[in-house]
Amino acid sequence: xxxxxxxxxxxxxxxxxxxxxxxxxxxxxxxxxxxxxxxxxxxxxxxxxxxxxxxxxxxxxxxxxxxxxxxxxxxxxxxxxxxxxxxxxxxxxxxxxxxxxxxxxxxxxxxxxxxxxxxxxxxxxxxxxxxxxxxxxxxxxxxxxxxxxxxxxxxxxxxxxxxxxxxxxxxxxxxxxxxxxxxxxxxxxxxxxxxxxxxxxxxxxxxxxxxxxxxxxxxxxxxxxxxxxxxxxxxxxxxxxxxxxxxxxxxxxxxxxxxxxxxxxxxxxxxxxxxxxxxxxxxxxxxxxxxxxxxxxxxxxxxxxxxxxxxxxxxxxxxxxxxxxxxxxxxxxxxxxxxxxxxxxxxxxxxxxxxxxxxxxxxxxxxxxxxxxxxxxxxxxxxxxxxxxxxxxxxxxxxxxxxxxxxxxxxxxxxxxxxxxxxxxxxxxxxxxxxxxxxxxxxxxxxxxxxxxxxxxxxxxxxxxxxxxxxxxxxxxxxxxxxxxxxxxxxx
Amino acid sequence: xxxxxxxxxxxxxxxxxxxxxxxxxxxxxxxxxxxxxxxxxxxxxxxxxxxxxxxxxxxxxxxxxxxxxxxxxxxxxxxxxxxxxxxxxxxxxxxxxxxxxxxxxxxxxxxxxxxxxxxxxxxxxxxxxxxxxxxxxxxxxxxxxxxxxxxxxxxxxxxxxxxxxxxxxxxxxxxxxxxxxxxxxxxxxxxxxxxxxxxxxxxxxxxxxxxxxxxxxxxxxxxxxxxxxxxx
Numbered sequence: 001x002x003x004x005x006x007x008x009x010x011x012x013x014x015x016x017x018x019x020x021x022x023x024x025x026x027x028x029x030x031x032x033x034x035x036x037x038x039x040x041x042x043x044x045x046x047x048x049x050x051x052x053x054x055x056x057x058x059x060x061x062x063x064x065x066x067x068x069x070x071x072x073x074x075x076x077x078x079x080x081x082x083x084x085x086x087x088x089x090x091x092x093x094x095x096x097x098x099x100x101x102x103x104x105x106x107x108x109x110x111x112x113x114x115x116x117x118x119x120x121x122x123x124x125x126x127x128x129x130x131x132x133x134x135x136x137x138x139x140x141x142x143x144x145x146x147x148x149x150x151x152x153x154x155x156x157x158x159x160x161x162x163x164x165x166x167x168x169x170x171x172x173x174x175x176x177x178x179x180x181x182x183x184x185x186x187x188x189x190x191x192x193x194x195x196x197x198x199x200x201x202x203x204x205x206x207x208x209x210x211x212x213x214x215x216x217x218x219x220x221x222x223x224x225x226x227x228x229x230x231x232x233x234x235x236x237x238x239x240x241x242x243x244x245x246x247x248x249x250x251x252x253x254x255x256x257x258x259x260x261x262x263x264x265x266x267x268x269x270x271x272x273x274x275x276x277x278x279x280x281x282x283x284x285x286x287x288x289x290x291x292x293x294x295x296x297x298x299x300x301x302x303x304x305x306x307x308x309x310x311x312x313x314x315x316x317x318x319x320x321x322x323x324x325x326x327x328x329x330x331x332x333x334x335x336x337x338x339x340x341x342x343x344x345x346x347x348x349x350x351x352x353x354x355x356x357x358x359x360x361x362x363x364x365x366x367x368x369x370x371x372x373x374x375x376x377x378x379x380x381x382x383x384x385x386x387x388x389x390x391x392x393x394x395x396x397x398x399x400x401x402x403x404x405x406x407x408x409x410x411x412x413x414x415x416x417x418x419x420x421x422x423x424x425x426x427x428x429x430x431x432x433x434x435x436x437x438x439x440x441x442x443x444x445x446x447x448x449x450x451x452x453x454x455x456x457x458x459x460x461x462x463x464x465x466x467x468x469x470x471x472x473x474x475x476x477x478x479x480x481x482x483x484x485x486x487x488x489x490x491x492x
Numbered sequence: 493x494x495x496x497x498x499x500x501x502x503x504x505x506x507x508x509x510x511x512x513x514x515x516x517x518x519x520x521x522x523x524x525x526x527x528x529x530x531x532x533x534x535x536x537x538x539x540x541x542x543x544x545x546x547x548x549x550x551x552x553x554x555x556x557x558x559x560x561x562x563x564x565x566x567x568x569x570x571x572x573x574x575x576x577x578x579x580x581x582x583x584x585x586x587x588x589x590x591x592x593x594x595x596x597x598x599x600x601x602x603x604x605x606x607x608x609x610x611x612x613x614x615x616x617x618x619x620x621x622x623x624x625x626x627x628x629x630x631x632x633x634x635x636x637x638x639x640x641x642x643x644x645x646x647x648x649x650x651x652x653x654x655x656x657x658x659x660x661x662x663x664x665x666x667x668x669x670x671x672x673x674x675x676x677x678x679x680x681x682x683x684x685x686x687x688x689x690x691x692x693x694x695x696x697x698x699x700x701x702x703x704x705x706x707x708x709x710x711x712x713x714x715x716x717x718x719x720x721x722x723x724x
Contacts, residue, residue: 083526374552381558384561385558388664392562393668400590404552452663453666
C-alpha cells in the first residue's frame, strides 16, 4: 500500500497529471447548470465510442475497391460480435449527429454563444462540419450501391462548381471516375485526416470551456454586458458556484449511461447498416439513398425545380455555413433568455421544422418510381371484378406499359403520379385518352407507344376506376362492334 | 457519493448488470434480432426462390384467382392443361399479345435453366399434375361449328349484348392472340364468374368437349377485324 502511494507520488511529481486534472474536475460551474447541459457530454461520449469502434473496425476492414465489400461481409458473418461493432459504429454516428444538433440548438436558444464564448460556438460549427464529413465518408466506406451512387451524386455536385469543379472532383475521386483510388482517398479522410481534425477541435472546444466557464441558465432581464461580464461571472462562481465533479458530472454520467444503454439496445435490435448490393454501375435497378444525416439534403435536392439546381446546391450550403459562423457576431451582447429573443426562437423552430419535413420527404422519396411495380404488383381484386374482357385487357396494358411504377392502385405502386383508384370520377374517357396520349403534368406521352387497340383497352379500364364500380346494365344494341380500319396487324 | 448517485446504484442490482454484460459480450450476440442472417440468397429451384422470382417478375399480371388482370397462375385451373414444355415455351418466347419473352437471349431477365426451374417450381407450388384431357397449344377447329357453340353457350354472357362484356369487341380481339383466347377459354376465371372449359355453363351442363373448345375459339378468332380468321 505504501509502495503504491509512493509510486503515485512519483508519477505525480514527474508528470503533473493530477495537478492538470484536479482543476478540470473541481472548477466551479453555475448552480443553475442542470439537465440542459448534458448534451455536449453525450456528444463527446458518442465520439469516443466512434474512435474505439472505429479502431476495432480498422483492424479488419480492407480499404481496397476489390475487397472492401467482402471484408464487411466477413466482419458481419465470421468475426465474433463483428456485426455488433459495425452496428455500434453506425448507430453511434447517427446518434452523435443528433446529439450534436440538440446541443447546438440548446446553445442557440440559450444564447450561450454570446460574449465571451464566440469562439466556443465557432469551434463547434467547425466540429459540426467535420462530423458531417465523417458521416459522408463513412457511408463511402461501406462500398455498396448506396455508397457508389452517393459518391456519384456528390461528385457531380462538385463538378458543377464553376472554373475549378473538375479539378476538385479529380482530387476527391483520384481521377475523373469512381475507381480503385477513390476508396483509398476517402479511407484516408475517414480514418486519419477527419478524426485528427475532430480530436484537435474537441481539445480546443474543451480548452475554451475551461477558459470561459460554463454559461449560466439565461434569465430574462439579465443581459450580457461585455464590459463587466467576466468580472461579474467570476464573482458569482466564487460565491455561488458548485464544483463540476460531482455536482454537474453526475448528471452527465447518468445521461451518458442512458444514451449508452439506448445505443446498445438499438444496435442489438436493428443491426449494422448495409452493406447493400455490390457497387456495380451496370445495375440500374437500385434505389440508392443517403444515410440519415443527409436525408434532408436528398429531399431538398430532389424537390428542386431543375433550373435552380446548380445555384441552390452550390450557394445554399455556403450561405448556411456562413450564417452559422456569423451567429455570435450578429449579437454577442444583451438578453440571453429565449422569451426576450422571439426572432431567434422562430429561426430555430423554422430550421428544425424544415430539416424534419425534408428528412420525411427524403425517407418517403415519392418521386422515385417503383421500378418493378409493373411486374410485381397485381391489379387488386376490386379492380378486376365485373370488368369486361376489353377492360381486363386494359388492366394488362396498364401493367405492360409500366403505369403502375408511378401510379398506385389499391394503395400499392409508385407515388410519383396520383393514385388512380377513382380516376374515372375526375376524368371523362376523352380526357383520359388525351392524358395518356399526350402526357403532361410531369407524365410522359404514351401516344406513340400504344396501339389504338391498346389505347381503347386502357381507357376502357381506367374509365371503370370509381369507388363503387358496377358493371353497367346492358342496353340491347348499344354495344355492337364499331367499324374499325384494318390497318393494324392482328397478333398471331 | 451524492444521494442521487447512491440511490441509483442501489436500484441497479448486480445481477442485472451482469446479464447486460453477457448480452453485449457476443456470447448471445448472434441470437439478437439485429444479427445479419447467415443464409445468403435461396438456391435456384427452392420454394423460396420460386416465390421470390414469381413475386418480382410474374405476379403483376398472373396472380391469384380473384386478383390480377391476366390468367391466374397461383390457381390450379391453368395447370390442369398447361404442360411444363408449354409453360417453358410461353415464358421463353412470349405469347403474342402482351406477354413478353423472358429468355435473356430474347431480351428477358432469365436464363433457360432459370425458366425451367421456375416452371417446375410454380407447378409444385400451385399446380399438381396435368390432367391431359386437352392440349395446351391451340389448334384451329371448325369456325362454322364454333359459331353455333358460341351462340348457345358463350354468347349468353359474352355476346354483343352480354352482361359480362362482349368478346367480339374489335380492340379486344386485336390485343389477344389465338393462343391467348384458347388459354382463357380453357382456364376460365371462376372467381370472377367464368367457368373453365369443362365446367357447367349455359346450354352445356357438362362443359365443352375438346373439339367444341377448338371450334369456338376458331369462330371467335374469325371475328377479329382485318380478315385474320381462325388459325394463327
